Amino acid sequence: MKNSNKILSTTLAALFLSTSALIPSTYSAYAQETHAGEAGEHGEEGVVEMNATEREKNGVITAKLTRQTLGSEVAAPGEIALNQYKTSYVTSRIAGQISKRHARLGQHVKRGAPLVTLTSVELAGAQGEAIVAHQEWQRVKALGTDIVAKRRYVEAEIAAQLSQAKIAAFGMTPKAVDRLLASGDASKATGIFTLYSGQSGTVMKDSFVIGELIEPGRVLFEITDESTAWVNVKVSSDDAEGIEVGASVRIKTGSGYKETDWKLGKVLQLGHQIDESTRTFSVRVEMDNKGDNLHAGQFVTAFLQTGNAQDVLAAPADAITFMQGQNIVFVLEGDKFLPTPV
Known part of the structure; x- marks a missing residue:
């Protein structure tokens, strides 16, 4: 519904357990603390007197008016x-088996932090192909176009580039790709790869278990700022x-x-x-x-x-009480709550 009051809520409720004869014996109201003269004229009718100890005992809370x-x-x-503009999913692009968890639900992670390690038969095969293609390209490049036909030279270069792009697309980092190719060791083609966080944030979802076989596109982590x-x-x-x-x-x-x-x-x-x-x-x-x-x-x-x-000059909407045909707030002066029209 629309709030017709221009004076809106920012403070706390107060319950008067004892009041004057003109106010019901149990009366819910709010009190606003301000300096004398700020809230306008008011009389003694409906005044509630209560010292600081009594206010604390009865749960009466006051606050200063502000503009x-x-x-x-x-x-x-x-x-x-x-x-959703600061949320991301972490998924695998290939089928694999989860071998190690690096982050847990509710944990705050930094961008680039490791999240989960997997092994993949498909990646292992692609790694082996990349090693072979890289070595062939190094051999052909060393011979040069004076010995190797131009077509063969280009084919070897493209094959090496494509095999590297493939294992990178599967989830290997550039540094991991470089180490694998530099080793030239086919025994390093284990199919092991790690997924990393693309942003800093809190882990909101990590629905998987160690040893689980997962399919491409399966959401393993949800991370949000x-x-x-x-x-x-x-x-x-x-x-x-x-x-x-x-x-x-x-x-x-x-x-x-x-x-x-x-x-x-x-x-x-x-x-x-x-x-x-x-x-x-x-x-x-x-x-x-x-x-x-x-x-x-x-x-x-x-x-x-x-x-x-x-x-x-604003008072909380909940601090406004309808009494005797008009809206009022209670203004604290000394130990007296003075009903003041607003």
């Missing part, structure tokens, strides 16, 4: 997802009209009572198709996730900015 750039907002449910995450937000067609790419988004990850429950993000992409089951549009939000505090699959609430933003 914030705010606009109209749309509140909608969302789900944390991996940033968790410094940023996506939030897939579902909004109604009416609410989606005012949302633009780049718009600010506040994301509530918990109860909203703590500062750490709130994250900032921005609209990354807007969907162009209505979901058939929910009849909603998908809005993709990108948010900062340094510290890896949020994880894929976690549900959140997103507050997406619509329209033009304004610089205002």
